Structure formats: structure tokens, C-alpha cells
Amino acid sequence: MRIRDLLIDPPLVLAPMEGVTDVTFRRLVRRIGGVSLTCTEFIPARGLVERPDRCKELADFDPDEHPLVIQLFGRDPELLAEGARVAEGLGADVVDLNMGCPSKKVCAHSGGSALMKEPELVQRIVRTVRAAVQGPLTVKMRAGWDPEHQNAPELAWMCQEEGAEAVTVHWRTRAELYGGTLRYEVVAEVKRRLTVPVLFNGDVIDAESARAALGATGCDGLMVGRGAIRDPWVFRRIAHALYGGPPVVVDAAEQERVLLGYYDDILERFGSEKGALGRWKKITRYFGEGLEGGEILRDRVLHSRTVDEARDEVRAFFAGMAA
Ligand SMILES: Cc1cc2nc3c(=O)[nH]c(=O)nc-3n(C[C@H](O)[C@H](O)[C@H](O)COP(=O)(O)O)c2cc1C
Structure with missing residues (x-):
């Protein structure tokens, strides 16, 4: 086109x-x-x-x-x-x-x-x-x-x-x-x-x-x-x-890496944890829809009060997926 x-x-x-x-x-x-x-x-x-x-x-x-x-x-x-x-x-x-x-x-x-x-x-x-x-x-x-x-x-x-x-x-x-x-x-x-x-x-x-x-x-x-x-x-x-191209296979480790990496990127851009966390929650809401059991990830991140808490929830979710 x-x-x-x-x-x-x-x-x-x-x-x-x-x-x-x-x-x-x-x-x-x-x-x-x-x-x-x-x-x-x-x-x-x-x-x-x-x-x-x-x-x-x-x-x-x-x-x-x-x-x-x-x-x-x-x-x-x-x-x-x-x-x-x-x-x-x-x-x-x-x-x-x-x-x-x-x-x-x-x-x-x-x-x-x-x-x-x-x-x-x-x-x-x-x-x-x-x-x-x-x-x-x-x-x-x-x-x-x-x-x-x-x-x-x-x-x-x-x-x-x-x-x-x-x-x-x-x-x-x-x-x-x-x-x-x-x-x-x-x-x-x-x-x-x-x-x-x-x-x-x-x-x-x-x-x-x-x-x-x-x-x-x-x-x-x-x-x-x-x-x-x-x-x-x-x-x-x-x-x-x-x-044309091979099927795209994305594993949980890659999804986790992208989600956490994205957070670092917005934090750098927003400069404030509060603004960045708000935006990250918004993205995670949709991102969770694409994952099995993603509503758990969405709810946990949504209720996180700090960035560290949200990060831990993401890590725990994907660790659970891998297990
Ligand atoms: C959170 C959100 C924000 C949007 N903001 C805009 C916008 O700024 N400009 C626009 O033309 N459409 C906006 N849209 C509409 C989308 O561009 C798109 O037309 C709509 O979501 C349907 O496409 P989709 O099913 O692929 O999401 C927005 C949609 C969403 C969900």
C-alpha cells in the first residue's frame, strides 16, 4: 500500500x-x-x-x-x-x-x-x-x-x-x-x-x-x-x-520481559512513579486480556500502590505461569 x-x-x-x-x-x-x-x-x-x-x-x-x-x-x-x-x-x-x-x-x-x-x-x-x-x-x-x-x-x-x-x-x-x-x-x-x-x-x-x-x-x-x-x-x-514468515511464538519469559521493560521506559519518560504507574496499569489491563488467567495479573497490578509492588506482582504472575 x-x-x-x-x-x-x-x-x-x-x-x-x-x-x-x-x-x-x-x-x-x-x-x-x-x-x-x-x-x-x-x-x-x-x-x-x-x-x-x-x-x-x-x-x-x-x-x-x-x-x-x-x-x-x-x-x-x-x-x-x-x-x-x-x-x-x-x-x-x-x-x-x-x-x-x-x-x-x-x-x-x-x-x-x-x-x-x-x-x-x-x-x-x-x-x-x-x-x-x-x-x-x-x-x-x-x-x-x-x-x-x-x-x-x-x-x-x-x-x-x-x-x-x-x-x-x-x-x-x-x-x-x-x-x-x-x-x-x-x-x-x-x-x-x-x-x-x-x-x-x-x-x-x-x-x-x-x-x-x-x-x-x-x-x-x-x-x-x-x-x-x-x-x-x-x-x-x-x-x-x-x-510470509514463520509463526510468531512468544513465551511467558518474553511477555514478562516486554511488560517490565515497558515500565522502565515510561518511568524514564514520565519522571514520576505515580504517572508512570497509572499508565502502566492501563496497559496491563489490556495486556492481561491476552494471557491465560490475565484477569489475576490485571487485578493485582491495579491494586498495587507502588511500582515495586506492581513489579513483584508481574514477576509472581509469570513465575506462576512458568510453573
Ligand atoms: C483508549 C483508546 C483511546 C483512543 N483514542 C483515539 C484517538 O486519540 N484518536 C482516534 O482517532 N481514535 C482513538 N481511539 C479509537 C481507535 O483508534 C480505534 O478506532 C478503535 O479502538 C477501534 O479499533 P480497535 O478495535 O483495533 O481498537 C481510541 C481507542 C481507545 C481504546
Whole structure:
């Protein structure tokens, strides 16, 4: 898959996730491999323009992290355009516009997925941002606002006509939040209408779900979010199964090493044990889902009051697994 002249091979992309996909998590996933494009969590365009000192941390990336997507959210075309310029200035290879966030806070200000209810505004946004940046511009959206308004095919086409160079579609509507029953039709329709690459997103967690999504929609690539927290090896697993390579086998010792190593990395970044522990707990919640008996690990880490306690719980859990 190519987004303009950027080769995204294998066509596997880490989804933006607020509070998760900071530079340390993206580093972890990139080190494991199989992922070709990584994305920051959403950054308010207004913040990036008016309070760059506060938002720069969100846009932090490693010198070798290219190609990199910086995702912006907002609803003011001029502010988004200015934010996109700043993002490019910081080193983004691609600027992505968020039209999929379901959070009440974001939608209350009519950003994120609420934009899907305002196609004319979306048109102005994409046109204005397109004119402001040199590099590729992409859009991420949901299937629509609710099951009665699944307008992703029309909206994605309009974004393409205004200059978006790839579109990611999460199969759910905003009303479904993170529930609902997996459907491929709307994303498949987006793919049929567009000539730029279309990425499928939502509940891709392994090679089987990846193959099914690509087969049912004909999409050019996949974006994976929660599946990568649960199993940071997911990109390698999918890449090897679909595009060639030996099966990826990860033992408990490797899982333990990665989880503890990740903690050291966030501690260094946050500088405070409290902030780092909070974030580590969040990751461990998902990571536990990928392990047999992982709810025990999750509960024990969640109830840890100190870093040392949490580390001991991780070690004890994996020692139990090995036994
Ligand atoms: C904790 C969390 C934070 C998220 N933050 C963002 C975000 O900043 N920008 C965005 O476009 N989507 C965000 N999403 C949505 C994901 O990018 C993705 O579309 C969604 O989780 C479905 O994909 P998945 O099933 O692979 O996780 C977030 C999702 C989660 C779980």
C-alpha cells in the first residue's frame, strides 16, 4: 500500500489511542515489528497552535520513527490548517484528521465523530487543511453517526475529492461506541467508491480477523488499536501469516520481559512513579486480556500502590505461569 509516495509495507498501521500510543508505546510496538506506520494520539489543533508548550509532548517521537502520523482533532478549518502546519513543522510525514472519536467531551464541541453529521463543514476542513500542508493528508472516521446515518461512503469520497490521500474507517457507528456486531458492508462500500487507499479498523486482533476483514472489504490495509495493547506482537503475527514468515511464538519469559521493560521506559519518560504507574496499569489491563488467567495479573497490578509492588506482582504472575 502506498500513501502518495510512502510505501506502507506490510499495510499494517497502529491506531491512535489517547493515553496509550505515546512515544514509549509506539517504540515498544515498533521494536517488536510488523507495523509500518504509527500514529500519535489525537492532539487538539487549538492546543498545538495556541499552547504548543503543552501539546508538544503529545507529538513527541523518536528520531527514527518514520513515517509518522500526527493526528489532529477540532472543528475550525483555519485552526486545523494551522495545527497541520505546526504538525508538519514538528516532523509529521502524514497529518490525519480525526472524525471518529465518540467521546462525549469531544463530540460536545462537535469534533470527532460529530463532524460526520456536518458534511459541508468536513468539506471545508479537508479543503483548508489540504491547502495548508505539503505532505499526505488522511482522515479517520466511523461508519457514521448511528445505524440510520451510515454516511462513511459519501463522506470518505468527498474527503478524497478534496485531497485526502487515504481514509481509515472504523466499522462501528458513533452510537455503537465499542459495542455492536461486526459488519463489513459499509467499509466495503467505502473501498468500492474510493481510489485512494482505504484501511479497515475495528476488532482486528489476530491473523484470522485480519484475513477476514481484508477478504470481506477488499481494503488496502488494516489499522489495529486495542489488539496491539493486548498483544504487541499482533502486527508480526498478521504480517507473517498474511505476507510470509514463520509463526510468531512468544513465551511467558518474553511477555514478562516486554511488560517490565515497558515500565522502565515510561518511568524514564514520565519522571514520576505515580504517572508512570497509572499508565502502566492501563496497559496491563489490556495486556492481561491476552494471557491465560490475565484477569489475576490485571487485578493485582491495579491494586498495587507502588511500582515495586506492581513489579513483584508481574514477576509472581509469570513465575506462576512458568510453573
Ligand atoms: C483508549 C483508546 C483511546 C483512543 N483514542 C483515539 C484517538 O486519540 N484518536 C482516534 O482517532 N481514535 C482513538 N481511539 C479509537 C481507535 O483508534 C480505534 O478506532 C478503535 O479502538 C477501534 O479499533 P480497535 O478495535 O483495533 O481498537 C481510541 C481507542 C481507545 C481504546
